[in-house]
Amino acid sequence: MSQLAALWQSSGIYQISVAQAVMILIGLFLLYLAIARRFEPLLLIPIGFGGILSNIPGVEIAVGDGVLAQFAGMGLDTGIFPLLVFMGIGAMTDFGPLLANPRTMLLGAAAQFGIFSTLLGALAMTQLGVFDFSLAQAAAIGIIGGADGPTAIYVSSVLAPELLGAIAVSAYSYMALVPLIQPPIMRALTTHDERIIQMQLPREVSQTEKILFPLLLLILVALIVPGAAPLLGMFCFGNLMKECRVVARLSDTAQNALINIATIFLGLSVGSKLIADEFLVGATLGILGLGVVAFAIGTATGVLMAKVMNMFSERKINPLIGAAGVSAVPMAARVANKVGIESDPDNFLIMHAMGPNVAGVIGSTIAAGVLIQFAG
Amino acid sequence: MSQLAALWQSSGIYQISVAQAVMILIGLFLLYLAIARRFEPLLLIPIGFGGILSNIPGVEIAVGDGVLAQFAGMGLDTGIFPLLVFMGIGAMTDFGPLLANPRTMLLGAAAQFGIFSTLLGALAMTQLGVFDFSLAQAAAIGIIGGADGPTAIYVSSVLAPELLGAIAVSAYSYMALVPLIQPPIMRALTTHDERIIQMQLPREVSQTEKILFPLLLLILVALIVPGAAPLLGMFCFGNLMKECRVVARLSDTAQNALINIATIFLGLSVGSKLIADEFLVGATLGILGLGVVAFAIGTATGVLMAKVMNMFSERKINPLIGAAGVSAVPMAARVANKVGIESDPDNFLIMHAMGPNVAGVIGSTIAAGVLIQFAG
Amino acid sequence: MSQLAALWQSSGIYQISVAQAVMILIGLFLLYLAIARRFEPLLLIPIGFGGILSNIPGVEIAVGDGVLAQFAGMGLDTGIFPLLVFMGIGAMTDFGPLLANPRTMLLGAAAQFGIFSTLLGALAMTQLGVFDFSLAQAAAIGIIGGADGPTAIYVSSVLAPELLGAIAVSAYSYMALVPLIQPPIMRALTTHDERIIQMQLPREVSQTEKILFPLLLLILVALIVPGAAPLLGMFCFGNLMKECRVVARLSDTAQNALINIATIFLGLSVGSKLIADEFLVGATLGILGLGVVAFAIGTATGVLMAKVMNMFSERKINPLIGAAGVSAVPMAARVANKVGIESDPDNFLIMHAMGPNVAGVIGSTIAAGVLIQFAG
Amino acid sequence: MSQTVENLVSQGFELAIFGMGTVFVFLTLLILATHGMSRLVQKYEPETPKTAVKTATHKVDRHLIEVIAAAIAQHRNEGD
């Protein structure tokens, strides 16, 4: 009889807390968004599922010797998983459009204003007494505005591991929401005449330029912002493997088996940070609120930068592609294309938007390097 | 001259013990079974080869800093390798037949009687003074009756790591012997009329049901047997990745590169537990003897359960598919089909047997969860 | 203002030392050799890139908690990465030509003289006071003459980790230079009549022989040179997976995803050993000098061994294939073929050269086992 | 010692009974839950457009298959 009691007491129904039940529902909701709404499923499915596993009562999965805790210890706390994912993204990235029109990099620079204004927003909330974020935490929250998942996870694993779960969920959710967040801002900040600007076809870029670019980028990072070297270094390494064409088997693995394995482990590890005690705090609401602001501001400054550039140059830029500077590759570039087509069905902006889009990745990692060096 | 003596003394011929030589022969025998007889080669080739490496005298491979000892430390003692293999199996499993005919799950439940009767057998042997198994050891031996390799390895890594080598070899050997062990029992317990029962074609199952099932299963596990959550959680995660269809690249990797890598490491790690001192003990004979009994009893109770169900239902079940409830996917389902064809060449049972077959996997992990929670 | 100073002081331009700048140039030079000259790109691209990353000032990448330092700690210091690469090479190796003509193994034995004469050369330099190598260091340098990358890295990780960077760079650079180093030596040591010797077509080898050979090799290693068992064991395991044909999915993964992943990590880890302080020392020049001597002597003794064998046998061997005994698979075999064609355009030696070529791999690992056992 | 062993056997019996009980209870609940879930799905999702979720890869594969099927068909026709 005491055994029957033991069985009952070992059951989840007996042990589950309200907070754990809520977290399991949140995990199921993330899975719903990923599957039914196609919200960044590659990350949100492992994160959501990992979040459910982490809140099952009476069994150690996300703490102690639990398997998700072990994954997190191996590759999230150490930064290895986001860096491997970033290497794979580098091996999938084509810098061609950027090389054909380098000045569009300025759009990728301007969009990073979302990062720093969100940082200020988080500190302002602290001053107002709404939340209590440290400088490192505010920096980690700001990086959501980089619209780049692995960068956001890497930075918060360094600066504010206690906020990692909320930051990762916020980053990937808003990246999925880019098609909803960006268009109204883009339309509000541009005139019809600006939206129908046709840009000239980009020139063809030679293979040698594509091989030299990641090396150039790496050297410049080493000389100016060494703090961004781990992130940008792995990204450039992946890109060099792809472009040099003499290690096709390594490039293929970096783009497939290795990034997929790292993504599965990364997602489950992030899920292990969705433990009720850590996630169901006021700060999470603040992070979710600040995250959407970060995306909105980055979009706006990217568009405005294009308009400023048009004042000084005869080769006009369609300011819609400025919105792609937030990164969120390739979604933001597609959004720019789509909004452009609304005004002129024959004006395909996708190729032009890919330049600022990948420049936004570079810009975010530079910002990340500065934050890690000075807010750490 | 003293150098020549040193050379001789460093050779394997000088250092090898009889026990090590015997273990190397056992390793070669496992390779023979795997290659010439196709006994579960995916696991028995790494296990057999690892067993040979582990018994080479004068060099540390399976102990200390040796490479196999390191593999075992990374993923066997921690449970990671069997869980990754289980995730991959989940990504290869089709719950369709089970969803079309859920009541056949009871067959998968009944067949787990093999686990618990073997546990009792091991304890009875202890009472008779033949062996000296603890409750945890008896539980780990019993799980052989689950006919599920990764589950058996995971449970013994938790409950009785000192018996892991013998349990893994026993489990995979008998899984390979399913086509020999099961048919006589199936024929003995059924009449000709029962064996020719034709079952109606299963209905088509929608994709939504297939997506919801692993989540339903996970929630039920969380509420009732949280101890089974690591195993079933990883299994359901693999299955969800496959069925949701929005992360095909992760599902492909889980089914190929990742499960293959985990299998190689898992097999070599298990091989590292075939060190002479640990394997050549009386207990190993006991485990081999109890293992075959476990399979036999599980087969019998699966068949008998079907007969009991036929007493209460008009939609008759062919009791041969009850034998598939032991798991040993997909071998046991094929055996059911083959024995069925002996009696009626037009009666293909394979689709009907896949239901209890995968239900047997669920049943074993539930049993494993109970054993880990109460015998650990 | 003090922040601006902090920014400047955090930059790479401010912090970089001359030695670091030189190492970055060396890294770029290795990339140039790999991409433009096709010098063993699979390893030299990760090594070169890792070398650049390791010498970026002001950020920990190759030391402390840096990502490359972590890779090195996981798999280079432990020997795991080179062993996994070796397993993959085993799964790609065809012992058929060797089995068809086993006596050509003697050529693979003779070419290992390069290893031991280089060891003596390193010690002679120590006696002359030019360098100060210990016995273990001299042994690690000698193994460059084995012309086998993973073996060289494995041996130096055990015997002389402080020289690993220089030894790995030297080994892969000279393996790439085999088409330049070998032909003059081959021509100098052979007559025209010897170079046009036609060898009879090798017999067909049965699958059973191919399956039994890796096991035979493993048992012989276990009995005679157990110190070589980790290296040769993983090699034979890979080969058995390939030849047994019942675990095609494991063999495919070992030859693709797994070896590629291990290669990326191995190369980056080796790159982490190219830190200026460790690499820019006199010993590195000594290692580069001794390395080329090792290749030259191994080539010569391989060729001479074939000439000696021709004195005692009627079935003449074309001595050019003796040069393939250094390993450097399959480059050295191609060189033998090419030099042969110079003298007789219809005499294709490639198939005959593959035998000594893979025998050279076995020979090097045996030599490595002896060195680890007696110089460690 | 014999008492400890007897104790062990009785512990084993308890574990076996609770274990099999849990397995049966769990799978019975799973049957019920699955039935319920399937009914709900069939109610709210009358027709499942199974081909809706098609990725680009699938399209390519199907196209390839069509081409090859056409090639086979031709091959056979001309063989006649």
Added chain:
Amino acid sequence: MSQTVENLVSQGFELAIFGMGTVFVFLTLLILATHGMSRLVQKYEPETPKTAVKTATHKVDRHLIEVIAAAIAQHRNEGD
């Protein structure tokens, strides 16, 4: 505490200014360096034989594509 927080905000402003500054300086330098690099490449490498670096795999793929294209063409012609 309010002073610490004010201090925090002023630190934040400094960080934001230096951060955006670094991002702009870096990307401006990258634009210049990229321009320079591209000019050098175009100067010393007049014609880029883009198809030079072809691996065996690519050849096989192209061959396969040709074969399949031929099959499609035949199929269509005969369908007319």
Added chain:
Amino acid sequence: MSQTVENLVSQGFELAIFGMGTVFVFLTLLILATHGMSRLVQKYEPETPKTAVKTATHKVDRHLIEVIAAAIAQHRNEGD
């Protein structure tokens, strides 16, 4: 110190001699063992049905190859 170094060189010579000796002894034994193994195999396994171990994948591949080969053949014939 010079004595230690001389000692080092003599150690090196010993190691070199034993090392090369071991390599030759090992590979000579391997030649003999391989010969013996091959003879045994050829004696007890007169004909090796090399095509016996074919997996389903191979069959599919072969089928695909046949189809494509047929397509090529047609293509060439019609080109004439």
